[in-house]
Amino acid sequence: MKKFGQFLLVSALSAALLAGCGGSKKAESSTAGSSEAKTESTVAGSQKLKVVTTIFPEYDWAKAVLGDKAENAELTLLLKNGVDLHSFQPSAEDIAKISEADLFIYVGGESDGWVDDALKEAKNKNMKVINLMETLGDKAKEEEMKEGMQESEDEHDHDHGKEVSTFEDSEVKDRTLADWKGDWQSAYPLAKSGALDAAFKEKAEKTGKMTAEEYKAYYTKGYETDIAKINIDGDTISFTDESGKTVKSPYKYVGTYIQNWSTGTKAAMYRFEAEDKNSGAPIYVEFNDHMIEPATAEHFHIRFSNESFDAIKDPENSWPTFYPAALTGEEVADELAGHDHHEETEYDEHVWLSLKNAELYVNKIAEDLSALDTANAESYKKNAEAYNKELSELDTQYADVVKNATNKYLLFGDRFPFRYLVDDYGLDYSAAFVGCSADTEASFETVRFLADKVDEKKLGSILVIENSDQKIANTIQQNTKEKNQKILVLDSMQSVTEKNMADGETYLGVMKKNLEVLKQALQ
Structure with missing residues (x-):
C-alpha cells in the first residue's frame, strides 16, 4: 500500500512539472534571481506572496500574522476537506502550488514523508520553508507507548501486526x-x-x-x-x-x-x-x-x-x-x-497542540514573512506580538484550570495526539492508541485495562478526538462499574473543513473550546 502511495506521488510530481512547463524562458528567468529581488517585486508589484500550509493551525497562524496585509498574499491550506494528516496524499495541483510558493509550512513528521520529493522539484529555489518539527528542535518529543496501550508494532499477538489488522x-x-x-x-x-x-x-x-x-x-x-x-x-x-x-x-x-x-x-x-x-x-x-x-x-x-x-x-x-x-x-x-538497527526514532508530530509551541511558530512565521516582504515587516511583527499575547493568556488559563483541578488524569478511548498539551501542564493519561496509530479496534486487554483505570481513578468522563465513532469509548464505559461516564470530545484539529473555516473556526477558538472540555474532564 505504501508502494501505491509512492506511485501516486510520482504521478502528481510529473503532472505538476508538466503543468509548469508552459511559461517562456523569459518568465522563468525573472523568478530565478536572489531572494532580495524576489522580495521587492512580490509586494511592490502585482505579484502576491504565495504562502502554502499543510494543516489548519499553520494556516490560521499565518493568517493572523498577515493581518490586514492579507491582501498582499495568496494563502493556501492543502488539508481543507476533512482529510486527516496521516492519510493525506498531495494532488498534482497541490504539488504545483508548493513548487511556486514563497513560504511553505509543514509539520515535518512521519506523515509528511512526501514533502522531500515535492521540495526537490520546486521551481522557486528561493522558497522559505518552515518545518515545525525542526523548528521545535530538541523540544520535540518521542512517540510515547504508555502502559495498557494497544500494540501497533510487529508483535505477534495472533499475527495482529499493524499491516494486517485493518485491511479490506x-x-x-x-x-x-x-x-x-x-x-x-x-x-x-x-x-x-x-x-x-x-x-x-x-x-x-x-x-x-x-x-x-x-x-x-x-x-x-x-x-x-x-x-x-x-x-x-x-x-x-x-x-x-x-x-x-x-x-x-x-x-x-x-x-x-x-x-x-x-x-x-x-x-x-x-x-x-x-x-x-x-x-x-x-x-x-x-x-x-x-x-x-x-x-x-x-x-x-x-x-x-x-x-x-x-x-x-x-x-x-x-x-x-x-x-x-x-x-x-x-x-x-x-x-x-521491534527495534532493528535500521529503525529511526519516531517523534510525536502533533506539535501544534501546545500553546507554548504555537508562540514559537508564530514568531518564525513573522520572521520569514518579514524577510520576504520587508516593507510590511513591522506590521507582521506587531501582529505576531498581539497574537502571542492571546496565546500566552490562554496558556495561563490552562495552567490555572489544572492547578485548581482535583483530578489530573485523562483517559482516552481513542488515539492520543495530545502529549504536548498534557506535558505542558503536568497531566497524566492513558489511551487506547498512540497519536499516529492507524488501528481502529482495541483488544480486550486494552479495553479491560482502560475500564479498570476509570474505576481506579473514579473518572467521570472518557475522552475521544473529533470525528470518533466513540465505539471504543462506549465499550470501555460498559466495562466499568458505574457505566455512566460522559464521553467528551477534545479537538486535535486534524480534519478541519472549509465549512468549519467559513463558520469562523480559528486555532484560538478551538483551543478555548478544548479548555472547557478539559475543565469537565478534570472534575
Whole structure:
C-alpha cells in the first residue's frame, strides 16, 4: 500500500512539472534571481506572496500574522476537506502550488514523508520553508507507548501486526514463494535457549501486560515446531528437522485465506500445496508475514498439515516463526523487540497542540514573512506580538484550570495526539492508541485495562478526538462499574473543513473550546 502511495506521488510530481512547463524562458528567468529581488517585486508589484500550509493551525497562524496585509498574499491550506494528516496524499495541483510558493509550512513528521520529493522539484529555489518539527528542535518529543496501550508494532499477538489488522479483503494481493526465498531458522530453539530473553524483558517493561517469564512461555509455546530450518528456492521448499533430516517438494500456489481472529482483527494466509505428495514434505502449507501484497519477508509464520488446510489446528496458539538463517540470536531478539538497527526514532508530530509551541511558530512565521516582504515587516511583527499575547493568556488559563483541578488524569478511548498539551501542564493519561496509530479496534486487554483505570481513578468522563465513532469509548464505559461516564470530545484539529473555516473556526477558538472540555474532564 505504501508502494501505491509512492506511485501516486510520482504521478502528481510529473503532472505538476508538466503543468509548469508552459511559461517562456523569459518568465522563468525573472523568478530565478536572489531572494532580495524576489522580495521587492512580490509586494511592490502585482505579484502576491504565495504562502502554502499543510494543516489548519499553520494556516490560521499565518493568517493572523498577515493581518490586514492579507491582501498582499495568496494563502493556501492543502488539508481543507476533512482529510486527516496521516492519510493525506498531495494532488498534482497541490504539488504545483508548493513548487511556486514563497513560504511553505509543514509539520515535518512521519506523515509528511512526501514533502522531500515535492521540495526537490520546486521551481522557486528561493522558497522559505518552515518545518515545525525542526523548528521545535530538541523540544520535540518521542512517540510515547504508555502502559495498557494497544500494540501497533510487529508483535505477534495472533499475527495482529499493524499491516494486517485493518485491511479490506479486496486489498489482498496474490504472492509467490519468491517473497520468502532463502535460508531460514526456527525461532523455537532460540526461545528455549534464552537467546531471546532480552526481547521478552523489553516487551514486559514496555507493555506491562505480562512478565518477561510469561512472555517467554507464551512465545516458546507459539514457536514450537520440530522443523529447525527451511530453504525456499524457486518453487521448492526444503524442510530440515531437529535431527538433520531434510525433505522437499515443489509447491504450487492455491490462493489466500482470510483468518479472522477472536479479537476482531484478521490476517492474510498464503497457501501452497505440495506437488510431490510422497516426498515426506508437508502437503498443505500456509505462510503469514503480516503483509497483504508482494513484499520481501523479514520473518514469517508457517503452519502445515498432511490432511487439508482445514485440518491446520489451533492457529491462534501455534505459529512457528522463522527468521533469516544469517541472523544471530541477538539480532533475532532485536527484531522481535521491534527495534532493528535500521529503525529511526519516531517523534510525536502533533506539535501544534501546545500553546507554548504555537508562540514559537508564530514568531518564525513573522520572521520569514518579514524577510520576504520587508516593507510590511513591522506590521507582521506587531501582529505576531498581539497574537502571542492571546496565546500566552490562554496558556495561563490552562495552567490555572489544572492547578485548581482535583483530578489530573485523562483517559482516552481513542488515539492520543495530545502529549504536548498534557506535558505542558503536568497531566497524566492513558489511551487506547498512540497519536499516529492507524488501528481502529482495541483488544480486550486494552479495553479491560482502560475500564479498570476509570474505576481506579473514579473518572467521570472518557475522552475521544473529533470525528470518533466513540465505539471504543462506549465499550470501555460498559466495562466499568458505574457505566455512566460522559464521553467528551477534545479537538486535535486534524480534519478541519472549509465549512468549519467559513463558520469562523480559528486555532484560538478551538483551543478555548478544548479548555472547557478539559475543565469537565478534570472534575
